[in-house]
Structure formats: C-alpha cells, structure tokens
Amino acid sequence: MRLTELPLRQPAFVDLIDWSVLSPSEGQRLREFGLCEGASVEALHHGGLWGKGPIACKVGRMTIAMRRNHAAAVTVRTGPDAVP
Amino acid sequence: MSVLPLVALVGNPNAGKSALFNALTGARQKLGNYPGVTVERKAGRLALADGRPVELVDLPGTYSLNAASPDEQVTRDVVMGRQAGERRPDALVIVVDASNLDNHLRFALELIALGLPTIVALNMVDLATRDGLELDAAVLARELGVPVVATVAVRKRGLDHLREELAGLLGSIAPEAKALPPERDFDAVRGEARRIARAAIVRETPSRRLTAAVDRVALHPVFGLLLLLGLLFVMFQAVYAWSEAPIAMIEGLAEAAATATRNALPDGMLRSFLVDGVINGVGSVVVFLPQILILFFFILMLEATGYMVRAAFLMDGIMAKVGLSGRAFIPLLSSFACAIPGIMATRTIADPKDRLTTILIAPLMTCSARLPVYAVIIGAFIPARDIAPGVGLQGFVLFCLYVAGIIGAMLVALILRMTVTKGASGGFLMEMPKYQWPRPQDILLGLWQRAVIFLKRAGTIIFTSTVILWVLLSYPKPPESSAVSQVDYSIAGRIAGGLNVILEPIGFNRDISLALIPAMAAREVAVSALATVYSIDAGDDEALLERSLGDRLKDQWPLPTALAFLAWFIFAPQCISTIAVTRRETNGWKWPLFMLGYLFVLAYVAAGVTYWTATAAGL
Known part of the structure; x- marks a missing residue:
C-alpha cells in the first residue's frame, strides 16, 4: 500500500519509492532524511482539517513531514514478514 | 597579532549545534556576514584546556555536502576551503544528535573523509537516554577513527572534555587535508553509517516519548x-500587558533627561536640538524596546x-x-x-x-518596527478597557x-x-525535531543580541534621520511678523505641503506627510518624527511640552485620520534596509521596485477606504 494509506502508528517498511515523482533535489533531501527502500516507517499524523495536509511520519529515528503527493510515491509493506 | 587557529562547528540541523556553540563561547560572539551572500557568520572565542585561544565558527546546519540552498553552500565551501572571506578550518567539531545516529553519522562520515583534524561531539545524550537509548562512545570513536566526546550542550556537560580533546588535536601535526572527499556512493556511506550506529548502540528499549505525546495535541488538525x-x-x-511597567520607566528617564537639559542650558538652538531632536526623537523610539x-x-x-x-x-x-x-x-x-x-x-x-x-x-x-507606530496611535485613540x-x-x-x-x-x-510567480507549487519536506526546553541563557543571549541591534539602529539610523528632520524643520526661521508657524515655514513643512496634495484625499494631514518621509529609513522613525514635529510646534509653551505625544495626537487628529494612518502602516512600503536585502536576495532591482510599488498602492487604497468608511460612519 501507499504511505498515504498506511494507518497511523502501524510500523511498516518502505518497499519501493517512485523517484520520478520527486524532483532531483527533493529526492536527494528524502534520501538524506533516511527514506529509502528498506527503511522503517510509521505514519504519525495527518495534517489539515480535511485530511489534505501534509503527513508526519517516523523514518528510522527521525520524524519528517512531507506532502501527500510525495508520500503517495512511497509504497510500504506491513506485517510480520515485512522486515527486510 | 597572529591569526588564531580556526575551529568549525558543523553538523545536521537540529543536532543542537547552536546550543553547543553558545555553551562553548558564552556571550563573546561576533555576528557578521559572509561576503557576497546574506548568510550570517557566527564566530566566538574559545579557550582550550591548555589556555590557548581558538576562533570557533558556527556553520549553517546541513544534511550533506551536496548543498541545496545558499546556507548549505557556505558550509560546504568553508570546510573545503573555498569560501571567500574565510580561511580553511584547522579542525572540525562535528555535532551529531545521539538519538539520530544513523542519519547524522552519514554526514559525519562525509566530513571525516575530508581529512581535517576532527572531533565528534555526541550531543544531546540526555535526550537519547530519555528515549531509552544507551550508547558506547568508545565503540563509536574506534569505528569512526576520530575522538568522540559525549556532550549535553544545554547542561554544559562534556565541554571540558571537548576542550581537552581539541587541545590535543590542534597540538599535533595536521594531516594533509583533501579539497574533495573521495567520491563514494551515497547508499554505501549510508550503509556504513547504519552499521556503525548499530555497533555503538548498547541497549535500545522502547519508552514513552514525550514528543509523540505532545504532538498528538500539537499536530491535531483541530486542537x-x-x-x-x-x-x-x-x-x-x-506585548502590551508585560511592557507597561518597563515602558513607564524608560519614559520617566527620558522626561527626566529632557527636564534636566532644559534647566541646564539657556534657551537656544543647542537646547532645542538636544531636547526636541535627540531626547524626544530617539527617546520616543527607545521606549518600545520592551515590546x-x-x-x-x-x-x-x-x-x-x-x-x-x-x-x-x-x-x-x-x-x-x-x-x-x-x-x-x-x-x-x-x-x-x-x-x-x-x-x-x-x-x-x-x-x-x-x-x-x-x-x-x-x-x-x-x-516590530511598526509596533511603536501602532502602539502610539492605539494608546491615544483606543480606550483602555476590557472587552472580555x-x-x-x-x-x-x-x-x-x-x-x-x-x-x-x-x-x-x-x-x-x-500572475508574476506563476508555476507549479513546490513541495514541503521538513525534519521535525524533538521538543526541547531551551536553556534560559540561550534565550537571554538571543534577546541581548536583538536589543543591541535595536539600540544601534536607534543610535544611528533613527538618530541621524531625526537630526536631519530637526534641521529641516527648524530652518529657515519665519520672519518675526509672520503668522505662518515654524513648521509650515520650514523646508520640511514645504516638502510635506507638496506631498500632502497626494495624501490629503486619504485623510492624512501635514504632520503625517512629514513623518512618512523619514519613516522610509526605519518605520519607527514615524513616531520620533511626529514627536519632533510637535516638540518644535510647541515652541516654548511649557504646558504643551509636558503633554505626551499620544495626548497631543488625540487633540489634533480626528479619529478617521488615526485609523487611516494605522491602515496605511499595515501595508506601508518597506524601510530602506528591507528593500536593500530584497535586492541582494533577488539579485537585482526588479523585485524590490515591484514590491515597493505594489505596497504603496495597497497602503494608499487601504488608508483611503478606512478613512472614507470611518468618515461616512460618523466616527
């Protein structure tokens, strides 16, 4: 499922990132934040009154905020056999 | 004097770098700018354990040497010895957040590869402990190949140890520094950073995290x-409630100074200059320091x-x-x-x-420079009562x-x-740091630096424009027999008279026209200018002189004019410094002039609409 669909506070791992959605500098920044295939990720908060705001999620030990269109580029998997 | 060795503090944003910088250098900091860019250079002096002084410079936080913004370029260029106006550091102190090792070590590895003498400050170890993380600094030092010092900048822990290590490092012969780190694959460096982080973590127990708990409320869409x-x-x-007492105190001081000067000097140009120009002009602005x-x-x-x-x-x-x-x-x-x-x-x-x-x-x-203007008008025209x-x-x-x-x-x-900045919207990518209670000293230091900047402005720009205005208002003198007032007869009065043709329709009087010109130097000058105008207008009338600026405005301005003046200042064209910084940041005159133009139109319309509406409403 996409990171935008991940229920809040359910640990997951990044399966795939569609880098083509991101500009080179955005991709670079996300990588610097530690968001890459295999990273642990957990959605923490959905911002905005109508659920259209950014998403705050934990990547490794860091909390980052990103917009929904970027979060939608991240495919995650959950469950016991998700651990890479 | 020989040049001191230069040590650079470098690290990720939110690693507690500035707190460490403050803790190491105390209040002896020098703020400046790197030439050609508007990136602030923060430097201070630090005494090593053996007493040798070194210059410590706090570089802007960045995530990697792959710079994306002008701030990050400065950091990259300084550590590579390519920044104009800065010598290459003799040593680096890499600040890493103990609870975010995976990420911060990746950048640390990039920096260590530069080959400069380096120490890693494992900062905020107390917060890591709070998060249930136990680290082994010795393992980290062995894996990284550089000294590692555990620090808690906000509690001044580990600082002496850091000074000792730094003394040792600067005593030895520096290895040959490389201009460029060896090209390495991003993922490879990240893998290594993760491996080292795993090795250094002794124990990791999940614990209740304060930040997560607070964020449930703080980031809630409604709450x-x-x-x-x-x-x-x-x-x-x-801004209003806390400032009353200190403002009254500053006002008392200014008044005492004015009275003392008036009593000490004979009536004449010098007395008028000191009382009307300097004390009343500058004093009316300094009064807003508390707010x-x-x-x-x-x-x-x-x-x-x-x-x-x-x-x-x-x-x-x-x-x-x-x-x-x-x-x-x-x-x-x-x-x-x-x-x-x-x-x-x-x-x-x-x-x-x-x-x-x-x-x-x-x-x-x-x-905040508009605050004095708002404060004086609100104080004069809006009754001080509680609405709830x-x-x-x-x-x-x-x-x-x-x-x-x-x-x-x-x-x-x-x-x-x-229209003019049409295009696809950019993104929003940000790190959310942990909540932290700041060290009172850091806040005080920040306030101190702001106060110095404000008082310097009051002493230079505001002082100069007040003095120039005083001269323009005081000359030429009207002939004895003339019925025209000093202000109307003066050069400034005549300029304002011309300007008033444009500003009269929106309810502005001559005094406002007069105040708006020097307000371009700094907004708060509008207040000191009004104070100077009324001070000269009052001449020798003791009763008038003793009245506050607010009281005098109340007598002379109708309410719609005061409201229009407030509305003007919401949009008013910016001060010269803002225009200058906009020119520098946008690399040309096009955008600052555009800004000036659109703000003028907005301010004019807003003041006009306010005035006409208020007049029509019979205020």
Missing part, C-alpha cells in the same frame, strides 16, 4: 490549530523548543491554498519581528518561485492589525502565484 492561534493571541496580548523584546522572546522560544516546525506543518494545508509551502510560515513568522531576518530565512525554501513569493509578502507581516475578562480592547485592536496584514499577505500571495 493543534486552536493551540497555535491561542499561542499567537497570548503573544500579542503579552520588541517580548515579541522576540516568543519567537526565540517557539524556535528553540521545536514548536515552529509544528506550526509550519499545521499551516502547510492553508499555505498550499495560496500556492506557498508550510515552510514559508517560519520566515513569515520571523518577519513579525523584522522583515530582514525573515527575508533572509527564505533561503531555506528550495523552490525559487515559492521563495520569491514569500519574499514579496514578508513585508506584510507586521514587523483578561482581554483588553487595545490588545485586541493590535491583534486585528496583525491579522489584517496576514490576510492581505495571503491574498497577495494568491494573486502573485496566478
């Missing part, structure tokens, strides 16, 4: 927004606690609607203190059109003025994004 609004409201109420410091206190606290990024998160949805990013919220909130640091802070916005739009609307955020328990009418009006600026800014942003 979070209410909390933010509440905080801003308290902030603006406090400006209260405002900065809140902004510094919001930044230091980590709340500011949460505010950006909450605002991103709204900001996106007008084509901006939540990131723009931080420079815009700083612009409430002053548009100059605000405009400089837009450098963290990666998208050029987002950034330009943010720069153009930053002046609409009510800067604990909510004063004056504070409420002030709040509304700020809100009017914000709404104006949003509308302007929307229009700009559809």
Whole structure:
C-alpha cells in the first residue's frame, strides 16, 4: 500500500519509492532524511482539517513531514514478514 | 597579532549545534556576514584546556555536502576551503544528535573523509537516554577513527572534555587535508553509517516519548490549530500587558533627561536640538524596546523548543491554498519581528518561485518596527478597557492589525502565484525535531543580541534621520511678523505641503506627510518624527511640552485620520534596509521596485477606504 494509506502508528517498511515523482533535489533531501527502500516507517499524523495536509511520519529515528503527493510515491509493506 | 587557529562547528540541523556553540563561547560572539551572500557568520572565542585561544565558527546546519540552498553552500565551501572571506578550518567539531545516529553519522562520515583534524561531539545524550537509548562512545570513536566526546550542550556537560580533546588535536601535526572527499556512493556511506550506529548502540528499549505525546495535541488538525492561534493571541496580548511597567520607566528617564537639559542650558538652538531632536526623537523610539523584546522572546522560544516546525506543518494545508509551502510560515513568522531576518530565512525554501513569493509578502507581516507606530496611535485613540475578562480592547485592536496584514499577505500571495510567480507549487519536506526546553541563557543571549541591534539602529539610523528632520524643520526661521508657524515655514513643512496634495484625499494631514518621509529609513522613525514635529510646534509653551505625544495626537487628529494612518502602516512600503536585502536576495532591482510599488498602492487604497468608511460612519 501507499504511505498515504498506511494507518497511523502501524510500523511498516518502505518497499519501493517512485523517484520520478520527486524532483532531483527533493529526492536527494528524502534520501538524506533516511527514506529509502528498506527503511522503517510509521505514519504519525495527518495534517489539515480535511485530511489534505501534509503527513508526519517516523523514518528510522527521525520524524519528517512531507506532502501527500510525495508520500503517495512511497509504497510500504506491513506485517510480520515485512522486515527486510 | 597572529591569526588564531580556526575551529568549525558543523553538523545536521537540529543536532543542537547552536546550543553547543553558545555553551562553548558564552556571550563573546561576533555576528557578521559572509561576503557576497546574506548568510550570517557566527564566530566566538574559545579557550582550550591548555589556555590557548581558538576562533570557533558556527556553520549553517546541513544534511550533506551536496548543498541545496545558499546556507548549505557556505558550509560546504568553508570546510573545503573555498569560501571567500574565510580561511580553511584547522579542525572540525562535528555535532551529531545521539538519538539520530544513523542519519547524522552519514554526514559525519562525509566530513571525516575530508581529512581535517576532527572531533565528534555526541550531543544531546540526555535526550537519547530519555528515549531509552544507551550508547558506547568508545565503540563509536574506534569505528569512526576520530575522538568522540559525549556532550549535553544545554547542561554544559562534556565541554571540558571537548576542550581537552581539541587541545590535543590542534597540538599535533595536521594531516594533509583533501579539497574533495573521495567520491563514494551515497547508499554505501549510508550503509556504513547504519552499521556503525548499530555497533555503538548498547541497549535500545522502547519508552514513552514525550514528543509523540505532545504532538498528538500539537499536530491535531483541530486542537493543534486552536493551540497555535491561542499561542499567537497570548503573544500579542503579552506585548502590551508585560511592557507597561518597563515602558513607564524608560519614559520617566527620558522626561527626566529632557527636564534636566532644559534647566541646564539657556534657551537656544543647542537646547532645542538636544531636547526636541535627540531626547524626544530617539527617546520616543527607545521606549518600545520592551515590546520588541517580548515579541522576540516568543519567537526565540517557539524556535528553540521545536514548536515552529509544528506550526509550519499545521499551516502547510492553508499555505498550499495560496500556492506557498508550510515552510514559508517560519520566515513569515520571523518577519513579525523584522522583515530582514525573515527575508533572509527564505533561503531555506528550495523552490525559487515559492521563495520569491514569500519574499514579496514578508513585508506584510507586521514587523516590530511598526509596533511603536501602532502602539502610539492605539494608546491615544483606543480606550483602555476590557472587552472580555483578561482581554483588553487595545490588545485586541493590535491583534486585528496583525491579522489584517496576514490576510492581505495571503491574498497577495494568491494573486502573485496566478500572475508574476506563476508555476507549479513546490513541495514541503521538513525534519521535525524533538521538543526541547531551551536553556534560559540561550534565550537571554538571543534577546541581548536583538536589543543591541535595536539600540544601534536607534543610535544611528533613527538618530541621524531625526537630526536631519530637526534641521529641516527648524530652518529657515519665519520672519518675526509672520503668522505662518515654524513648521509650515520650514523646508520640511514645504516638502510635506507638496506631498500632502497626494495624501490629503486619504485623510492624512501635514504632520503625517512629514513623518512618512523619514519613516522610509526605519518605520519607527514615524513616531520620533511626529514627536519632533510637535516638540518644535510647541515652541516654548511649557504646558504643551509636558503633554505626551499620544495626548497631543488625540487633540489634533480626528479619529478617521488615526485609523487611516494605522491602515496605511499595515501595508506601508518597506524601510530602506528591507528593500536593500530584497535586492541582494533577488539579485537585482526588479523585485524590490515591484514590491515597493505594489505596497504603496495597497497602503494608499487601504488608508483611503478606512478613512472614507470611518468618515461616512460618523466616527
């Protein structure tokens, strides 16, 4: 499922990132934040009154905020056999 | 004097670098700029364990040497020895957040590869412990191949150890530094960073995290927004409520100085110059120091606690609607203190059109220099009564003025994004730091630096423009027999008379026209200019001289004029410093002139509409 669909506070791992959605500098920044295939990720908060705001999620030990269109580029998997 | 060895503090944003810098250098800091760029250079002196002094420079936080913004370029260029106006550091202190090793070690590895003598400061170990993380600094040092010192900057822990290690490092013969680190695959470095982090972590127990608990409220779509609004409201109420006593004290001092001068000197030009020009002019501005410091206190606290990024998160949805990013919220909130640091802070916005739009609307955020103008008019024309328990009418009006600026800014942003800065909206990517209680000393130091800047302005720009205005107002002298007043007869009075043709339709009188010209030097000069005008107007009339500026305004201005004056200042064209910084940040005259033009039109229309409406309503 996409990171935008991940229920809040359910640990997951990044399966795939569609880098083509991101500009080179955005991709670079996300990588610097530690968001890459295999990273642990957990959605923490959905911002905005109508659920259209950014998403705050934990990547490794860091909390980052990103917009929904970027979060939608991240495919995650959950469950016991998700651990890479 | 020989040049001191240079040590650079470098690390990720939110690693506690600035707190460590403050703890190491104390109040002996020098703020400056790197030549050609508006990136602030923060340096201070540090005594090593053996007593040798070194110069410590605090480099802007960055995530890697792959610089994205002008700030990050400075960091990269300094550590590589390519930054103009800065020698290459003799040693690096890499600051890493103990609870975010995976990430911070990746950048540390990049820096260590440069080959400069290096120490790693494993900072905020107390917060890591709070998060249930136990680390082995010795393992880390072995794996990284450089000394590692555990520090808690905010508690001054580990600082002596750091000074010792640094003394040892600078005593030895420096290895050959490389201009460029060996090209390494990003993923490979990250893999190594992760491996080292795993090795250094002794124990990791999940624990209740304060940050997560607070964020459940602070980032809640409804409660979070209410909390933010509440905080801003308290902030603006406090600007009034807390400042009363210190303001009364400064006013008392200025009055005592004026009386003493009046008694000590014979009537004449010198006395008029000192009393009307210097004491009344500059004094009427210095009086606002308490309010400006209260405002900065809140902004510094919001930044230091980590709340500011949460505010950006909450605002991103709204900001996106007008084509901006939540990131723009931080420079815009700083612009409430002053548009100059605000405009400089837009450098963290990666998208050029987002950034330009943010720069153009930053002046609409009510800067602290406008506070004196608002305060004097509100104090004179708005009755000091409570509209609800604990909510004063004056504070409420002030709040509304700020809100009017914000709404104006949003509308302007929307229009700009559809016209001159048209284009796809940039993104919003931000790290959210852990909440942290700031060290009182760090906040005090920040306030001290702001106070010095403000008083320097009062002593230079404001002093100079007040003196020039005094000269223009005092000469030429009208002939004895003339019925024309001194102010009307003077050079300034005649200029204002000409300007008044344009400004009269929106309810402005001669005195306002007079005050608006020097207000371009600095907004608060409008107040000192009015004070000087009325001081000269009063001549030798003792009774008039003893009345406060507010009382005199009340006598001479109709209410619609006062309201129009307030409305003008919501949008008023910016001071010269703001125009200069906009020119520098946008590399040309096009955008600052555009900004000046649109603000003038907006201010004129807003003041006009206010005046006509108020007059029609019979106020």
